[in-house]
Amino acid sequence: MDPKVTSAQIEKDGSALVMAVSCHGMFDLDSCNVQPDSCALPKGAAFAFIKAVQTVNQRLLGLSEKNKTLLFEVVLLGKDCEEHIKLNIFDSAKHYGVPAALLYQQAEQQAINRLKVLFSGDLIGLSADSMVCLKDRGFTDVHIQNFKAAKECLREFVVRIGEMKRMFGHEGSPLHTSLMTVWGSRDVCASALKTLRGWGLDVDEAFCLAGATCGPILALLQPHIVWDNGLHNLKGVAPLLSS
Amino acid sequence: MTLYPGQVMKGQNPMPLTPPPNSNGDSNDSWDENKGFCESVGPTKKPQTEPVRRARKVEGGIFFPKPENAVTIAVSSRVLFRTEKEQKVFEEKGVEEYLNYQVQHENEPLAPGPAFPFVKALEAVNSQLRELYPESEELFDIVLVTYNHAHVGVRLINTINHHNLFIERFCMTGGSSPIGYLKAWHTNLYLSADAEKVQEALAEGIAAATMFMPEKQVEVSETQLRVAFDGDAVLFSDESERIFKAHGLDKFFEHERENEHTLLEHGPLKGFLEALGKLQKKFYAKGHRLNCPIRTYLVTARSAASSGIRALKTLRAWGLETDEALFLAGAPKGPMLEKIRPHIYFDDQMFHIEGAAERGTIAAHVPYGIAQMYSHRKSTNSAK
Known part of the structure; x- marks a missing residue:
């Protein structure tokens, strides 16, 4: 960690944006057995994410010392080496209403200067009323309750991201936000854009796929975090991070 | 008025001979009830008595095909709609003011741009294809691809709603190059107002052309999509054009005589003509050869007798x-x-584009091949 940004520097008034990352996300623990103990573990999917978070923190502090309250704080979760436990954590986070996002594997390690967050337009664009009709699509009441809770939690996260983002201009911002509506219509996308704006965040990019596969777009977009909440199944994305 | 799917697809004549009075909008109210992504749910939460109350259907793949199965036409916001006023704000006041302006005016729909009649014609063909082949995904799919910031998204979506366009897919890349996304969408044709982006797309092997805001515009058919192509450096490579530009007309004729039995290499728009041909065959198979709603034209400076x-x-x-x-x-x-009154005419030479535009033809420039080094020279219009 950069000594300039340690958790000690983050105000302890509960206002920092705390993210918990599983140790699987931070390091590639699968190679534990083949690597000698003395070697550092290979970097995991979260590594580029942590570096990007550090960049945002440094830039925030660079703007003003007052921004201490706006910083990200990352907590490493260690007890999840078994796959089913990892899933348990993810499910528990959902269960307790802790917002959970997915960490997208970065194909290149270059993405450390900008933190890219992708939000699901399908989740954000749906009103609570519209969510009821998800039942016709094979989702259970529990799922729908989770979506409602997830949207509420997401709101807090969006508000904080929006506050951070306003600290930077449009040009050269270390925070990059996108909205992707995978199977909602353009109107769901418009509604999501307005909802996000209402929460204080104007996203940079918007994609409306109308049922087209999101893989090729995700591969280009290379987000660090995908706020998806299981509303659809994103291929190649593993549930690794809860925030 | 409320549109039911059946009315959109069948009840309403998909290709009226005369334009309906409100074909360019003013019928929004019919769409407002159809918002929301579920067939059964709209934001106004009206009780559902009818089976289906949606004119558009996203999921299921029938109405919105997979990009790889469709003929995907990517259009930029500046060719689909008129945005001169907004461009001026951007150029004079910068990006922040521009974005504010767009948000302030987001309930004012933009007027149709140069690609608008083409897109309407594509949709007219689609509705005929859907009638003949209800299950087929071989349709035109129009994707709005813009490097506009997502701030502008709401205004663009409002405008699409206002004009009743069947565009559900878009990407707004917030300033970064949209070229990568063209590939992700399996784009068959990209139309943009930005010549640089068009050149980038062509360099990636994607058929692409630059469109301009015409000063005057002639009426175009609403019943038949008409696409006209120049030959050299558009459908064909610029091989012969190079001989002509470097050595003159005599050498050109000589070269063409010598190579009469050698096929020309394919040019940047060949793939798009191929895609049109594939859809035409679907109409022929249903007995619509003579009244096929797609018609293609080769308009070349070559002469019938020789080259x-x-x-x-x-x-x-x-x-x-x-x-x-x-x-x-x-x-x-x-x-x-x-x-001919085509919905779009493709040419590699600005001279021809200008000549066509003067007489109200919607012309698109394919910045490809040797002619780009000789732009605006009248001598290029000799008989070939």
Whole structure:
């Protein structure tokens, strides 16, 4: 960690944006057995994410010392080496209403200067009323309750991201936000854009796929975090991070 | 008025002979009830008594095909709609003011731009295809691809709603290059107002052309999509054009005589003609050869008697004969295009684009090949 940004520097008034990352996300623990103990573990999917978070923190502090309250704080979760436990954590986070996002594997390690967050337009664009009709699509009441809770939690996260983002201009911002509506219509996308704006965040990019596969777009977009909440199944994305 | 799917697809004549009075909008109210992504749910939460109350259907793949199965046309916001006023704000006041302006005016729909009649014609063909082949995904799919910031998204979506366009897919890349996304969408044709982006797309092997805001515009058919192509450096490579530009007309004729039996290499728009041909065959298979809603034209400066033969032979060998082939032998293209009234005419030479535009033809520039080094030279219009 950069000594300039340690958790000690983050105000302890509960206002920092705390993210918990599983140790699987931070390091590639699968190679534990083949690597000698003395070697550092290979970097995991979260590594580029942590570096990007550090960049945002440094830039925030660079703007003003007052921004201490706006910083990200990352907590490493260690007890999840078994796959089913990892899933348990993810499910528990959902269960307790802790917002959970997915960490997208970065194909290149270059993405450390900008933190890219992708939000699901399908989740954000749906009103609570519209969510009821998800039942016709094979989702259970529990799922729908989770979506409602997830949207509420997401709101807090969006508000904080929006506050951070306003600290930077449009040009050269270390925070990059996108909205992707995978199977909602353009109107769901418009509604999501307005909802996000209402929460204080104007996203940079918007994609409306109308049922087209999101893989090729995700591969280009290379987000660090995908706020998806299981509303659809994103291929190649593993549930690794809860925030 | 409320549209039911059946009315949109069948009840309403998909291609009226005369334009309905409100074909360019003012019928929003019919769409407001259809918002929301579920067939059964709209934001106004009206009790559902009818089985289906949606004119548009996203999921299921019938109405919105997979990009790889469709003929994907990517259009930029500046060719689909008129945005001169907004461009001016951007150029004079910068990006922040521009974004504010767009948000302040987001309930004011933008007027149709140069690609608008083309897109409407694509949709008219689609509705006929859907009637003939209800299950088929072989349709035109129009994707709005813009490097606009997502701030502008709400205004663009409002505008799409206002004009009743069947565009559900878009990407707004917030300033980064949209070229990568064109590939992700399996784009068959990209139309943009930005010549640089068009060149980038062409360099990636994607058919692309630059469109301009015409000063005057002639009425175009609402019942038949008409697409006209120049030959050299558009459907064909610029091989012969190079000989002509470097060594003159005599050498050009000599070269064409010598190579009469050699096929021309394919040019940047060949793939798009191929895609049109594939859809035309679907109409022929249902007995719509004579009244096919897609018609293609070759409009070339080559002459029928000599150099035109090689062009025809090449098209025949590709299995891509245009419905009409016009060999102008150096005569200006404008008057002929005025008679054809295409929804779009592709040419590699700005001289021809300007000539066509003067007479109200919607022309798109393909910045490809040797002619780009010789732009705006009248001598390029000799008989070939």
